[in-house]
Amino acid sequence: MTNNGSDPYSNVPDAMKAYASLGWSVIPLCSCDHSGMSENHRNNCSKPGKAPLIKDWTQRSVPSDEIIDEWVRQRPNLNVGLVLGSSSGIVAIDVDGEFGEELLQKWSNGDLPETCEFTTPGGGRRLMYATSFGVKAKKYVEIHPSKPHEECALLGDGQQTVLPPSRHTNGGLYKWKGGRSPWELIYHPSQNG
Template identity: 40%
Template sequence: MTQSPLQTALAYAELGLAVIPLCGPGCRHPRCKSPGKRPYDLLARRHMEGWQHRGVPSPEEIERWLKAPGAERANIGCLTGRVSGIVAVDVDGPAGEALLTRLAGTDLPATWTYRTGRENGGRRLVFRYPESGRIPSRLIEAGGGTVEILSDGRQMVLPPSVHPSGRVYAWLPGRDPWAFGPPAPAPRWLLELAEGGGEGHRRTPEEWARIIREGAEPGARHPTLTQLAGHLLGKRVDPAVTVELLQAWNEARCRPPKPREEVERIVRDLWMKDQAKPRPAADKPQGAAGRKAWNDIARLIDWGAFWADYTGQRVPPGIGRLATSCPFCGAAGGFELHLDTGAFRCGGCHIWGHGLDLARHLCRAPTHRALAILDHYTRKEVPA
């Protein structure tokens, strides 16, 4: 009797892979745009949310999956990245193979490899995740070919899952985990791509326009949102603005849209990672009184700007305009701050702007408490 895909779950889990059930190739859920590829909760009988945070399942959990209705029709996948100790390279047909040759040259060691269900003969190579550092997920496009790196926050379909076309995902001879042994370490070219070097490092404006225009299906939504967020934040777009832009794109172009809180989490994680990078020491405001005054102003600006932007309400009555000495030129009474909108200007040095622009100047940081305050206001709470 032929073994169903999910019946291989225990064998994969014993390898340390964070396996996960996927919907079957005949999934008829009206919002499922990728039958056979989306994580599926067999016990709740619906597509799974929050699967990115799962780990290696226990034998008892796998046993419950196998006893659930519809288990025989389910596919099997696993999380990629550090949780499973692997990173996969997805190669899309002949054009993808040509691009892989340009990226890797001769640095392509033998490792776990299987055939995917694509009509054009795609394959997936699986390498060992590095013990130190990390490899981010990313999509590389050039010359009409695509090579996709599946790492943290992603999942991949595993053999012997069935593609909607009826083709079966299958390990190449001698390249399955049990015959081959541990996967090869991630090669140097892959590590260099993770560090931002190599081909595909910079997208052209036309490529960004295509991504924005075409949107993303399940399986590509999370990495595409991450790439767009990284691109915007890398251009020093304010993280709060980045969140709003991605929420609009998510609602209009992702099929189906990701939960709003997940979009916020993507931006927050990237911004926090950027904040953790070492930076040259910046000049600080002189004197404790000066530092307190500047931080107080920045806090008030954050309050007014975010209250207006994220709740659609004005700040409480009685707090409208603050006239004080300009923290930049020192002109007495020349600096006006409108707390209801976060707008500011100085009649002395003619500096002007809105909300967090001033906070960045005052506190010498990319954005002063922006995402912490965003957390409060998306929950409709007033920050302390």
């Protein structure tokens, strides 16, 4: 396995198992170029690299290694997603553009605890925060009035986020920021095997 900067998990199956070991409710997403996906999927999916491949994914709990192996056996090029909201206890904040950064400062009053964070190949960043289990977190978004790609969004119940090291349709990788990966902030693979 090659080391991807600060991220010891450079392939999706290994990363999925490591996330599951943190108690994260990961799910399989389709591949960014739809390679390895069924004809039915390719004909019906409008979000390559971002669409869940299992039913009832909002209710999924943490998968076992055996389930992950089966997902990978069926769809070798899959991306990895994370269920958000009250069932997983994690919410995400999506920050795009200068306007998104301004909104984030406004929402947080500049008080943003250090947390897991990754960059998206579209140019934004995504921060993840723990929330209380059972507390509903509905999507909330503010978008720049004339620049629709500049926004700040809280992602929660009924939603999921793509996670590193998934690949985007533009060819780029989702990447943990140095010092902000779960392996550095929560779990240390070198100490735990």
